[in-house]
Amino acid sequence: MPAETVGTWDVIVWGVFPYFMLAILVGGLIWRHKYDQFGWTTRSSQLYESRLLRIASPLFHFGILAVIVGHVVGLIIPKAWTDAVGVSQNFYHFNALLVGGIAGIGTLGGAALLIYRRRTTGPVFAATTKNDKMMYVVLVGAIVFGLATTVISVFEADHTHNYRETVSPWFRSVFLLQPDIASIAAAPLTFKIHTLVGMALFVIWPFTRLVHALTAPIHYLFRPYIVYRGRDKQPASPTSATQRRGWSDVGTSDNAKD
Amino acid sequence: MRVMAQMGMVMNLDKCIGCHTCSVTCKQAWTNRAGTEYVWFNNVETRPGQGYPRRYEDQETWKGGWTRTKSGRLKLKAGGRVKKLFGIFTSPVQPELKDYYEPWTYDYKTLIDAPAGDDFPVARPKSLITGKDTDITWSANWDDNLGGVHELGHLDPIVEAVRRESNEKIKFEFEKTFMFYLPRICEHCLNPSCMASCPSGAIYKRVEDGIVLVDQDKCRGWRQCITGCPYKKIYFNHKTGKAEKCTMCYPRLEIGLPTVCSETCVGRLRYLGLFLYDADLVGAAAATENEQDLYEKQLELILDPNDPMVIAEARKQGIPEDWLDAAKRSPVYALAKIYKVALPLHPEYRTMPMVWYVPPLSPVVDLLRDQGHDAEGAGTLFGAIEELRIPVEYLAELFTAGDTSKITEVLRKLAAMRSYMRGIALGQEPDASIPAAVGMSEEELYEMYRLMAIAKYEDRYVIPQAHREQAHDLEEMGCSLDFDDEVGMYENSPFGEASGTPTPVAIETFNALRDRQTSGEAPSADSLRGRVNLLNWDGTGAPEGLFPTKHQHQGEPK
Numbered sequence A: 001m002p003a004e005t006v007g008t009w010d011v012i013v014w015g016v017f018p019y020f021m022l023a024i025l026v027g028g029l030i031w032r033h034k035y036d037q038f039g040w041t042t043r044s045s046q047l048y049e050s051r052l053l054r055i056a057s058p059l060f061h062f063g064i065l066a067v068i069v070g071h072v073v074g075l076i077i078p079k080a081w082t083d084a085v086g087v088s089q090n091f092y093h094f095n096a097l098l099v100g101g102i103a104g105i106g107t108l109g110g111a112a113l114l115i116y117r118r119r120t121t122g123p124v125f126a127a128t129t130k131n132d133k134m135m136y137v138v139l140v141g142a143i144v145f146g147l148a149t150t151v152i153s154v155f156e157a158d159h160t161h162n163y164r165e166t167v168s169p170w171f172r173s174v175f176l177l178q179p180d181i182a183s184i185a186a187a188p189l190t191f192k193i194h195t196l197v198g199m200a201l202f203v204i205w206p207f208t209r210l211v212h213a214l215t216a217p218i219h220y221l222f223r224p225y226i227v228y229r230g231r232d233k234q235p236a237s238p239t240s241a242t243q244r245r246g247w248s249d250v251g252t253s254d255n256a257k258d
Numbered sequence B: 001m002r003v004m005a006q007m008g009m010v011m012n013l014d015k016c017i018g019c020h021t022c023s024v025t026c027k028q029a030w031t032n033r034a035g036t037e038y039v040w041f042n043n044v045e046t047r048p049g050q051g052y053p054r055r056y057e058d059q060e061t062w063k064g065g066w067t068r069t070k071s072g073r074l075k076l077k078a079g080g081r082v083k084k085l086f087g088i089f090t091s092p093v094q095p096e097l098k099d100y101y102e103p104w105t106y107d108y109k110t111l112i113d114a115p116a117g118d119d120f121p122v123a124r125p126k127s128l129i130t131g132k133d134t135d136i137t138w139s140a141n142w143d144d145n146l147g148g149v150h151e152l153g154h155l156d157p158i159v160e161a162v163r164r165e166s167n168e169k170i171k172f173e174f175e176k177t178f179m180f181y182l183p184r185i186c187e188h189c190l191n192p193s194c195m196a197s198c199p200s201g202a203i204y205k206r207v208e209d210g211i212v213l214v215d216q217d218k219c220r221g222w223r224q225c226i227t228g229c230p231y232k233k234i235y236f237n238h239k240t241g242k243a244e245k246c247t248m249c250y251p252r253l254e255i256g257l258p259t260v261c262s263e264t265c266v267g268r269l270r271y272l273g274l275f276l277y278d279a280d281l282v283g284a285a286a287a288t289e290n291e292q293d294l295y296e297k298q299l300e301l302i303l304d305p306n307d308p309m310v311i312a313e314a315r316k317q318g319i320p321e322d323w324l325d326a327a328k329r330s331p332v333y334a335l336a337k338i339y340k341v342a343l344p345l346h347p348e349y350r351t352m353p354m355v356w357y358v359p360p361l362s363p364v365v366d367l368l369r370d371q372g373h374d375a376e377g378a379g380t381l382f383g384a385i386e387e388l389r390i391p392v393e394y395l396a397e398l399f400t401a402g403d404t405s406k407i408t409e410v411l412r413k414l415a416a417m418r419s420y421m422r423g424i425a426l427g428q429e430p431d432a433s434i435p436a437a438v439g440m441s442e443e444e445l446y447e448m449y450r451l452m453a454i455a456k457y458e459d460r461y462v463i464p465q466a467h468r469e470q471a472h473d474l475e476e477m478g479c480s481l482d483f484d485d486e487v488g489m490y491e492n493s494p495f496g497e498a499s500g501t502p503t504p505v506a507i508e509t510f511n512a513l514r515d516r517q518t519s520g521e522a523p524s525a526d527s528l529r530g531r532v533n534l535l536n537w538d539g540t541g542a543p544e545g546l547f548p549t550k551h552q553h554q555g556e557p558k
Ligand code: HEM
Pocket: A042, A043, A044, A045, A046, A053, A057, A061, A064, A065, A114, A115, A118, A210, A212, A213, A214, A216, A217, B088, B089, B090, B091, B221, B222
């Protein structure tokens, strides 16, 4: 365990701010979900321009989804577990840097192209709100500092620092309500900045267009194609048995198990 | 059997004069809002022509509707569920604004404000999307009448199809040219592919009357429905980021009034009424192998409202008595199923569309008349229908997946009606051989004439009212009281216009009208909520935002 002194600022930033962030994130999402269903949308700009979007959007999105998976693995799975199944530190590190680096560069490239498109395509720029601009600043900040941590790890002479021994234990400890402030206080500055900007991103998340990510339509894979709904939102015909609210399975038989 | 009621429409194309009144009144009612400037829930196309959006019928490009797989199942033409999800970050095929057109207004103020000089001031076109100067290149119907067919007719996907089929070049020589108008709204399909494409499940079909609507709260702007609909009748509101579509004026229908487009139609050519259909058979019918059988299969879905078995089953499903009565008197049922003169638009898309069309006889009649023949005589008309292959083939591509025999049948009925009634009007002995030639009795033909030619208001629209005693929560009315306090203050929410609880359309219109009537001023940018649109500008002053802010010229004399 790294033995560094823990200052007041460390307590505020790593002990208090995370809970503040979580409160805003969760509370904000619940509030927005209740109050603003109508504003909960991707606000797609494909109607205006689609040539650049066709490259930029998938590049960015597939990149960021890979990055998210990387974060989940890196932050949640303790080092002890991977050690136990025989994954060597070097092997893990190499993979994380390679895969994480590719995903990160894809994400950043995608984001850069998205922003370029936003700025240079007249109608898209006209439809860009202040909210969007603020969101992009924080989002790109998080991505850039994230990539910086990766790049620095690559060129670091001795490969001594391992975020899985500093940031990750702190991350897990936050959810156990006993923030391990000493761990993260020992991390290098780039990691700290990346973590901070990341937390800022989650603070603004509920209030930006980013909410669209949280309603990713996975249920599309399972719902019947044709949706019936009563005007009075009651099942109109009491005789049809399998009426879940608005999802009666009639019309096409594509979803029937045959 | 599962009997369901469907509100349907029939349009008699012979009567359409292409005046666009329906489009304009519809726009005033529904889409004169920011984000929907380019949207026409009702549009009228000149055919042959490219349509709106341009060439939307070319499904090899746009991938709308369904296809039948080799194993006989229905599949979205744009791909299955997994493929659609992978393509969600950017829709592989979605029309852009340039496929519709860039909406614009004019810089009218310079006409009044320009300083005296030698040049006439010009009102320049301004884009309603960017607010900048723009060149007008296209509009919702830019395919010109006869002259334009000659120029642009070859771009029509249907013309291409007819050419492929007949393996010869269709020449648009003036004397052979034909044209007619095709008004279009959402088809309120029985098997809607827009709905099937929606990842959120936000598009639904109302159980009571089959109207297809987009739940504005559940729509997340994944914009897959726009690709899904082969008729391109779902539009993306680029301000709210939500999909919008024709609502069949449900607030009017619920109180027994016809839709705005029908009510205002100059040609009085639209019919509204109920179909009863068997919902359990829709899937199988839509998966019929041969495209040319789809029309017949669709007809088979429509149930006879006088059949006691159907009535008993409908009662079991909770369809109210007055609705059953309306179904018996339904003009759309009569035209589609009894007289069989109304046909579905593009049955080959397999969505089972519920807006039907009586194909126009006028191309045939006009050509006959122009060539100096008797355009009303049964003999010449019947002969011409067989002779004039190109109009018939064209209509067949539109309405029967290319089966010319069905179009011929319908046109012969229309021709029979025309010449039989002409005889009567001229005081001749009614010629019973004419209806017999199309397999109808004299009474039947006369009844059809009354419905199609006399077309009284109460015969055209048979609309049962919604049952409010059951409807706890009519779409808008249920909560309209909540908005009383908020009149005038719906504008600001932290995320801009597109957020917060949507204001019901009725409240919004009410406010706009009241503002306009109670103040002599130009509508402020506030009261228009930042929207600048010819349709909500009444000529008083210039609303803020109509002109770019920096239009003061330097060093100009005041
Ligand atoms: C898996 C879930 C997600 C889905 C299905 C999704 C889908 C979409 C779609 C359809 C658009 C609209 C593109 C357009 O037509 O203009 C969009 C835009 C956007 N998404 Fe996502 N997204 C997801 C996750 C995320 C995540 C996790 C982030 C960021 C952390 C993100 C950031 C953005 C941004 C910044 C835009 C705006 C792009 C622009 O400048 O136009 N998305 N997303």
